[in-house]
Amino acid sequence: MPEFVTFCRNVFIPVTNVCRNNCGYCTFRRSPDDPEAKLMTPDEILPILEKGKDAGCTEVLYTLGEYGEELPEYQQWLADMGYGSTVEYLAELCKTAIDKGLLPHTNAGVLNFTELETLKPLNASMGLMLETTAELDAHVSSPGKEPSGRIKTIKYAGELEIPFTTGLLVGIGETLDDRINSLQLIAELHEEYRHIQEVIIQNFTPKPGTPMADCPPPTDEEMMQTVLIAREILPEDVTIQVAPNLVDPYVLIQCGATDLGGISPVTVDWINPEAQWPSAEKLREMLRDIPLKERLPIYPQYLKKGWYSDQIKDLVLSLSDEEGYRKEFV
Ligand SMILES: O=c1nc2n(C[C@H](O)[C@H](O)[C@H](O)CO)c3cc(O)ccc3cc-2c(=O)[nH]1
Numbered sequence: 001m002p003e004f005v006t007f008c009r010n011v012f013i014p015v016t017n018v019c020r021n022n023c024g025y026c027t028f029r030r031s032p033d034d035p036e037a038k039l040m041t042p043d044e045i046l047p048i049l050e051k052g053k054d055a056g057c058t059e060v061l062y063t064l065g066e067y068g069e070e071l072p073e074y075q076q077w078l079a080d081m082g083y084g085s086t087v088e089y090l091a092e093l094c095k096t097a098i099d100k101g102l103l104p105h106t107n108a109g110v111l112n113f114t115e116l117e118t119l120k121p122l123n124a125s126m127g128l129m130l131e132t133t134a135e136l137d138a139h140v141s142s143p144g145k146e147p148s149g150r151i152k153t154i155k156y157a158g159e160l161e162i163p164f165t166t167g168l169l170v171g172i173g174e175t176l177d178d179r180i181n182s183l184q185l186i187a188e189l190h191e192e193y194r195h196i197q198e199v200i201i202q203n204f205t206p207k208p209g210t211p212m213a214d215c216p217p218p219t220d221e222e223m224m225q226t227v228l229i230a231r232e233i234l235p236e237d238v239t240i241q242v243a244p245n246l247v248d249p250y251v252l253i254q255c256g257a258t259d260l261g262g263i264s265p266v267t268v269d270w271i272n273p274e275a276q277w278p279s280a281e282k283l284r285e286m287l288r289d290i291p292l293k294e295r296l297p298i299y300p301q302y303l304k305k306g307w308y309s310d311q312i313k314d315l316v317l318s319l320s321d322e323e324g325y326r327k328e329f330v
């Protein structure tokens with residue numbers, strides 16, 4: 001049993017749902033010609049940030065479709081807003097969030113070295129799910145899910161000393177061996193760069209209307225086995241995260257998970273909108289006798305290593321306690 005389990009209070013902003021990929025399990029993505037396709041404006045984003053700050057959040061999660069620029073309509077929307085690229089816009093949005101007192105964590109999909117370099121000083125941490133090292137049917141229409149490209153992004157983040165979140169999407173057609181392979185690869189990347197702060201073991205949840213609607217999600221046993229293996233393979237300083245809106249965390253904590261990720265008091269989980277986040281109080285109930293502790297989007301060991309920029313330094317220090325967790329919030 002761990003001494004305690006952590007979570008982070010965040011605001012989830014789905015900056016754009018336009019994406020060059022088309023993953024078989026995803027309901028988040030829209031084509032630019034879809035009436036529901038969108039690129040959020042600063043006017044839409046600002047009030048949500050303010051609401052999150054008032055609710056005690058420390059993180060803004062910018063998660064979005066990958067390289068919408070490859071679709072001309074999207075490129076035009078960006079241009080109309082005065083931006084040449086998504087990353088240029090994200091940099092602006094990160095600055096706004098910092099001004100409002102929230103620490104950004106951006107997951108924009110695959111990015112190149114220069115793009116990561118631009119976002120690094122404006123983010124407390126960044127993320128990209130490896131998903132899997134296997135070549136799967138789920139990803140045939142998703143050039144950005146090519147494992148080699150994802151690995152490159154994770155390596156660049158390491159070279160740049162960005163505290164990083166990655167993970168596995170479990171149950172999308174990969175085998176047990178594939179899971180072991182993926183975890184071994186993440187372990188090797190961390191041994192080289194020491195930048196992986198957490199690994200998410202995310203269970204695929206089938207969504208109506210997608211090509212994988214009828215694929216079974218992973219069983220509880222598979223999830224337990226994956227977390228056990230992850231704890232075995234990953235270096236001790238890499239935390240294992242599971243999503244408390246997608247699984248009952250108690251038993252996975254017995255297997256080695258010690259983080260519950262971001263939960264938002266003011267927005268839904270835009271990737272799994274059918275799955276409501278439990279409140280912090282509900283989380284405490286779910287954990288029974290295990291203490292719950294609030295963290296920041298940058299883990300304590302990366303605070304100690306000084307892996308943050310001057311741009312976020314004051315904010316990070318004002319939000320953290322002596323141990324690097326969230327300072328008592330009342
Ligand atoms: O609410 C969610 N948060 C997701 N998060 C956010 C995450 O829980 C927190 O932002 C991090 O733990 C940083 O505090 C992700 C972050 C990543 O870097 C990569 C993947 C995910 C996936 C999800 C997700 O499906 N739902």
Ligand SMILES: C[C@H]1O[C@@H](n2cnc3c(N)ncnc32)[C@H](O)[C@@H]1O
Pocket residue numbers: 025026027063129131168169202203204205206207271272
């Ligand atoms: C941000 C992350 O959300 C995950 N993701 C995308 N679609 C689903 C789904 N149906 N079920 C669970 N996780 C999903 C992917 O792993 C992506 O990288």
Ligand code: SF4
Pocket residue numbers: 019020021022023026027028029064065066109142144
């Ligand atoms: S999971 Fe991400 S990369 Fe895949 S289609 Fe959805 S938004 Fe695009």
